Each structure stands twice: as C-alpha cells, then as structure tokens.
Amino acid sequence: MNAIALESEIPRPQPRPLARAVVIGSGFGGLAAAVRLGARGYDVTVLERLDRPGGRARVFQQEGFTFDAGPTIVTAPTLFEDLWRLCGRRFSDDVDLRPLSPFYRVRFNDGSHVDWSGDAAAMRELVARIAPEDLRGYEQLLSFSERVYRVAFEELGHVPFNSFIDMLGRLPDLLRLHAPRSLYGEVAARVRDPRLRFLLSFHPLFIGGNPFRVSALFSLILHLERSGGVHFAMGGTGRLVQGLVSLIEGQGSTVRYGAEVRSILLNGRTVRGVELTTGEQIPAHVVVSNADTAWGYANLLPAAKRRRWTDRRLARARYSMGLFVWYFGTSRRYPDVPHHTILLGPRYEGLLADIFDRQVLAEDFSLYLHRPTATDPSLAPPGCDTFYVLSPVPHLNGRVDWRIQAEPYRQRIEQHLQATMLPELGSSILTSRVSTPLDFESQLLAWRGAAFGMEPLLRQSAWFRPRNQAEDFEHLYLVGAGTHPGAGVPGVLSSARVLDSVVPHGDSFPH
Numbered sequence: 001m002n003a004i005a006l007e008s009e010i011p012r013p014q015p016r017p018l019a020r021a022v023v024i025g026s027g028f029g030g031l032a033a034a035v036r037l038g039a040r041g042y043d044v045t046v047l048e049r050l051d052r053p054g055g056r057a058r059v060f061q062q063e064g065f066t067f068d069a070g071p072t073i074v075t076a077p078t079l080f081e082d083l084w085r086l087c088g089r090r091f092s093d094d095v096d097l098r099p100l101s102p103f104y105r106v107r108f109n110d111g112s113h114v115d116w117s118g119d120a121a122a123m124r125e126l127v128a129r130i131a132p133e134d135l136r137g138y139e140q141l142l143s144f145s146e147r148v149y150r151v152a153f154e155e156l157g158h159v160p161f162n163s164f165i166d167m168l169g170r171l172p173d174l175l176r177l178h179a180p181r182s183l184y185g186e187v188a189a190r191v192r193d194p195r196l197r198f199l200l201s202f203h204p205l206f207i208g209g210n211p212f213r214v215s216a217l218f219s220l221i222l223h224l225e226r227s228g229g230v231h232f233a234m235g236g237t238g239r240l241v242q243g244l245v246s247l248i249e250g251q252g253s254t255v256r257y258g259a260e261v262r263s264i265l266l267n268g269r270t271v272r273g274v275e276l277t278t279g280e281q282i283p284a285h286v287v288v289s290n291a292d293t294a295w296g297y298a299n300l301l302p303a304a305k306r307r308r309w310t311d312r313r314l315a316r317a318r319y320s321m322g323l324f325v326w327y328f329g330t331s332r333r334y335p336d337v338p339h340h341t342i343l344l345g346p347r348y349e350g351l352l353a354d355i356f357d358r359q360v361l362a363e364d365f366s367l368y369l370h371r372p373t374a375t376d377p378s379l380a381p382p383g384c385d386t387f388y389v390l391s392p393v394p395h396l397n398g399r400v401d402w403r404i405q406a407e408p409y410r411q412r413i414e415q416h417l418q419a420t421m422l423p424e425l426g427s428s429i430l431t432s433r434v435s436t437p438l439d440f441e442s443q444l445l446a447w448r449g450a451a452f453g454m455e456p457l458l459r460q461s462a463w464f465r466p467r468n469q470a471e472d473f474e475h476l477y478l479v480g481a482g483t484h485p486g487a488g489v490p491g492v493l494s495s496a497r498v499l500d501s502v503v504p505h506g507d508s509f510p511h
Contacts, residue, residue: 018043019506022274022284024261024300027055028071028489029479030290031244032083032496037288038251039086041506045282046248047274049260049445053245055290056444056451059238063431065329065386066236066379072370072388073206073340074231075224076490079497080240087247094243096234098375103230104340106199107420115338116199118226130195137190141200142222144186148177149223157485158497161463170462178216179458184349186216198348205392207487208320208452210356212349215458224490232339232375264289264300270474285509286475288499293466293482294319294447294454301473308471317460320452320487321355322395322437326410327388330428334385337421339374343367352392356455359398361405365391367413369421384430389413395437396449402436410434453482461486468498477503 021042023030031053034044052058056070074080077097084091091097102115114126127138151173178186187201201211203221211218233239245255260277264287273283289296294317297309345351345364354362368390373380380386391413394400418425437449447453454460466483470476479495481487 019285019509020283021045021286021288021506022047022282023288023290024264024274024296025049025055025290025480026053026241026245026255027290027480027492028057028241028244029481029492029495030055030288031241031248032079032493033288033290033477033479033499034248034253034255035083035086035244035251036496036499037286037503037506038248038253040500040503042253042286044248044251044253045284046253046255047259047261047276047282048255048257050443051257053255053257054238054241057237057241059236059241060433062327062433063329064381065384065431066238067327067386067388067433068237068370068372069325069327069435071237071489072232072372074233074237074240074489075221076228076493077231078228079490079493080243082497083244083247083493087250089247089250091243094246095239097231098234099229099231100339100375102338102340103225104342105338106342106344108195108344109346111420114195114199118229120226127196131191131193134191134193134196137192138196138200141187141190141219142226144177145219145222145226148217149220149227151177152217153220153224153485153490153494156462157490157494158501160468160498160502161484162467162469162502174217181216182212183214183216183218184211186219194348198344202342204456207456207491208450208481209456210321210352212352213356214456215461217458218456230340232372234376234378236372236376236379261291261300264473264476266302266305266473269305269472271476285506286477286503288477288479288503289470290478290480292444292446292453293478293480295445296478297466298447299445306472309466314447318455318457319395319397319448319450320455321392322398322440322449323435323451324391324393324406324409324413324437325388325435326413327431327433327435328429329380329431330385330387330422330425331383331430332385332424332428333373333383334371334422337369337371337374337385339371341369341371341421343369343416343420355392355394359394359400361393361398361400361409365413365416367391367416369417389417393437395451396441400437402438406434406436452487453480456486468495469502 021037021044023034023046026048058069081091102117107113184201204214204218262277265273271287345366373385440446441449
C-alpha cells in the first residue's frame with residue numbers, strides 16, 4: 001500500500017499545450033489548411049463570418065430545394081483523400097463521390113451538341129467525326145497536356161515560390177512547355193476546327209481565366225480531367241464541406257461561425273493573433289488567411305507595413321471576371337438534360353473581350369447549366385429538378401449597375417433556356433434566387449466582385465502571385481484562389497498542401 005501511495009505521489013509530466021493557429025475563412029482552402037495544421041501539432045480555430053461553412057462552396061436550402069452556391073465540378077479526388085488519410089479516416093466512408101459520364105454536354109449556337117467525356121476511344125472517334133484533319137493535332141495536344149500536367153501540377157502545384165531564384169530555376173521547364181504562349185494559341189496551332197478549338201481551350205473559364213490570355217500551361221486541365229475524371233458528391237458539393245468540418249472537429253479543433261475578423265494583430269512584423277469586429281482578440285502563433293487575397297491585404301493589415309502588396313499595386317493588378325448565377329427549382333423534371341451543360345453563344349473571343357477588356361454586359365452570352373438532380377434526385381422535392389445557370393460577366397470595375405440590370409438579365413437567360421433546353425420553364429419555376437458580382441463583394445468580400453481573385457495570367461502566377469508565405473510578415477500564410485497555385489478546387493486544396501513546406505511544426509513554438 002505504501003509503495004502504491006508513494007507511486008501516486010510522483011508528479012507525472014503534463015501534456016504539452018499545442019501551438020495555436022487561426023484560419024480566417026472556411027472555404028475549401030481554409031478547411032484543408034485547418035486539417036493540415038491540426039495534423040502538424042496545432043490547436044486550430046477556424047473563423048467564418050457567415051453562418052455556415054464553405055465560402056464560395058457554401059450550401060443553401062430554399063423551399064425544399066438544395067443548392068450548391070459555387071463549385072460543382074470535382075476533379076483530383078486524391079487531394080481530398082489525402083486530407084482524410086491525415087486524420088486516420090477513409091474518404092469513401094464519409095463521402096459518396098460519383099464519376100460522371102459525360103463530363104459535360106457542349107451545345108453549340110446552331111443547336112448541335114457533343115458529349116465530352118474521359119473515354120479516350122469515344123473522344124478520338126468524336127474528333128475524327130467533327131474534323132478528321134485535326135485528329136493528329138488533337139492527339140499531339142493531349143500528349144502536350146500530359147507533359148504540362150507532370151511538371152506544373154504534380155511537381156510545382158504544391159511547391160512554394162518564396163524567392164525569385166525559385167522561379168528562375170524552373171524557367172527552362174516553363175519555356176519548354178510554351179508558358180509564354182496563350183492556351184488558345186497553343187490549341188489553334190494544332191487544330192483548325194473552331195468547335196475543337198473551343199472544346200480544347202475553354203477550361204480556364206472555370207477558374208477565372210480568359211483562354212486567349214492565360215498561359216498554355218493551363219492545358220494541364222485536359223489531362224487532369226482525363227486522368228482523374230469529373231465527379232459529383234452525393235448530397236451536393238456541400239457534403240465535402242461538411243466532411244472537412246467533421247475532420248477538423250475530430251482533431252479537437254474548432255470552427256466558429258458569425259466570427260468576423262477586423263484585423264490581424266502584429267508585434268512589429270510578426271503575427272500574434274487576430275481581432276474580431278466584436279473586439280475579442282484571439283492569440284495565435286500562426287495565422288492562415290483564406291480571405292480573398294486582395295481584400296485581406298487591403299483590410300486586415302496596415303498599409304504602412306505592406307511593402308509589396310500596397311494599395312497601389314492591388315489597384316493595378318488584373319482580376320478575374322465576375323459571375324451572374326441564377327438558382328432555380330422547377331415543378332417538373334427534365335430527364336434529357338445532363339448534369340453539366342455548356343450553352344455557347346454566337347461569339348467566343350469577342351464575348352470574352354467584352355467581359356475581360358471592355359467590361360460591358362454584352363447582348364449575347366454563353367452559359368453553364370448545372371442540373372445536380374440528374375445524378376442526385378434528393379436535392380429537389382419528388383418530381384422536381386434543381387438547377388443553377390451561370391454566366392460570366394464583368395467584375396465591378398465594369399459599367400454594369402446590377403441593381404437595375406439583374407432582373408432583366410435573368411429574364412433574358414430564362415427565355416434563352418426555355419427556347420433551347422428547358423421547355424415551359426417560365427411556368428415551371430417554383431423557387432428562384434440570383435447572385436451578382438455585388439453579392440460576391442458584399443457576402444464573400446471578393447475584391448471588385450471578382451469570382452476567382454486575381455486573373456491567372458503568367459505575370460500573376462507562381463512567384464508573381466501573392467505568396468503562400470505572406471510577404472513582409474512572419475507567421476502569416478495565405479491559401480485559396482488568390483495565392484499559388486490558383487483558383488479551382490484542385491488549386492485551393494494544393495495551396496493548403498503548400499503549408500506543409502512553409503509552416504513550422506507546432507512543436508517549434510515555445511508554450
């Protein structure tokens with residue numbers, strides 16, 4: 001008994017308190033960052049100013065319909081699987097991810113259409129039918145896309161570009177991959193048919209880029225889709241968001257809603273935490289910002305301490321287009337409409353010039369129509385369909401007054417859909433909601449209402465883009481569309497993966 005008593009009096013070492021991290025924003029980049037920080041020895045607090053997680057990927061319900069507000073195309077599922085693996089869990093146990101075939105239907109302005117998929121033989125046959133003289137160029141482009149993918153995505157997508165020397169070291173690779181040439185220029189050099197030129201070059205529009213301006217490096221998306229497929233999460237993209245929140249909470253970390261950050265607190269140039277609009281201060285050893293990058297620099301950090309991303313430089317940067325999104329539910333189903341449809345207008349280059357350069361609302365448009373109930377009928381009441389239709393439009397530097405033009409523009413889109421894809425649409429609408437660049441600015445704090453942050457130009461990429469390890473400040477890091485490698489779900493998940501290379505392990509800090 002005495003031995004037992006004496007043993008119980010021996011002081012036992014207490015578990016060392018974890019280093020603290022704050023993540024600002026709960027988009028895919030912020031949630032992935034929180035998981036990775038939790039796995040590296042941090043007690044993480046995710047702060048979300050809205051009442052639900054997801055950022056651009058948030059979900060809302062309206063009159064029995066479930067709408068994914070943002071991303072609907074899931075590629076590179078291995079990036080999600082990695083996050084689950086870090087937590088000792090299996091992705092497939094939590095998320096039912098379904099491959100889609102076709103990836104999307106493309107409807108040309110003359111009413112004809114093609115179904116684009118990952119079936120190599122079917123795609124070769126399709127190209128041979130559309131333009132047999134372009135078959136060789138098409139196959140050359142696929143090989144080129146794979147080479148670009150190996151370098152730009154697999155080798156560089158998760159590598160920080162902390163110095164210009166890092167950039168110079170990769171310059172020979174980038175030149176061999178025709179980085180200075182535009183994607184459309186690369187495609188046009190290999191195929192002549194205008195339909196094929198569109199099919200092989202439009203993908204950067206999914207991440208805010210103009211195919212006539214972005215680098216040929218963006219051809220990697222072709223191989224990304226072909227190798228990994230295009231998927232949809234049953235229950236909606238929001239199921240991925242819920243799954244990530246579950247991982248974070250399972251690590252013992254916290255996600256707080258209605259928590260708006262007023263400023264990042266500094267000790268000299270070293271981060272020491274954040275202050276909320278309520279006045280509450282939350283100390284932290286590191287801060288990761290998933291806020292819109294330009295907005296975050298301009299509003300969360302003092303101008304006097306910003307040497308690189310000054311207000312002037314932010315104003316001179318080029319930003320992606322805005323988006324007009326109409327969410328609607330119908331009282332009937334449209335079984336002939338696939339999950340993803342792209343409806344092309346009469347112009348390609350001219351329309352994009354109106355959006356990106358002239359910044360005017362054109363009379364014509366091209367649309368992306370999302371019908372998730374083609375795959376998951378549970379997202380609508382029985383016998384109904386859930387949709388959203390998206391139109392690229394100028395960001396808020398353009399001459400568009402959305403307070404006046406939103407409803408007429410919606411009506412034009414409704415009339416077009418009714419005439420082309422959705423008969424009797426006007427009499428079938430049960431619920432409706434519109435989002436314009438004004439909403440991106442007010443709800444998501446998107447700089448100029450741009451949907452994808454800074455435009456993905458070569459001169460705004462890698463070292464030239466706001467870096468994952470923030471310039472001028474210690475222990476401040478950036479994730480999301482506005483930093484390296486860029487927008488899109490694979491891009492923002494990869495931006496969080498970069499943190500493994502630049503954020504110290506939690507044991508590095510004194511407690």
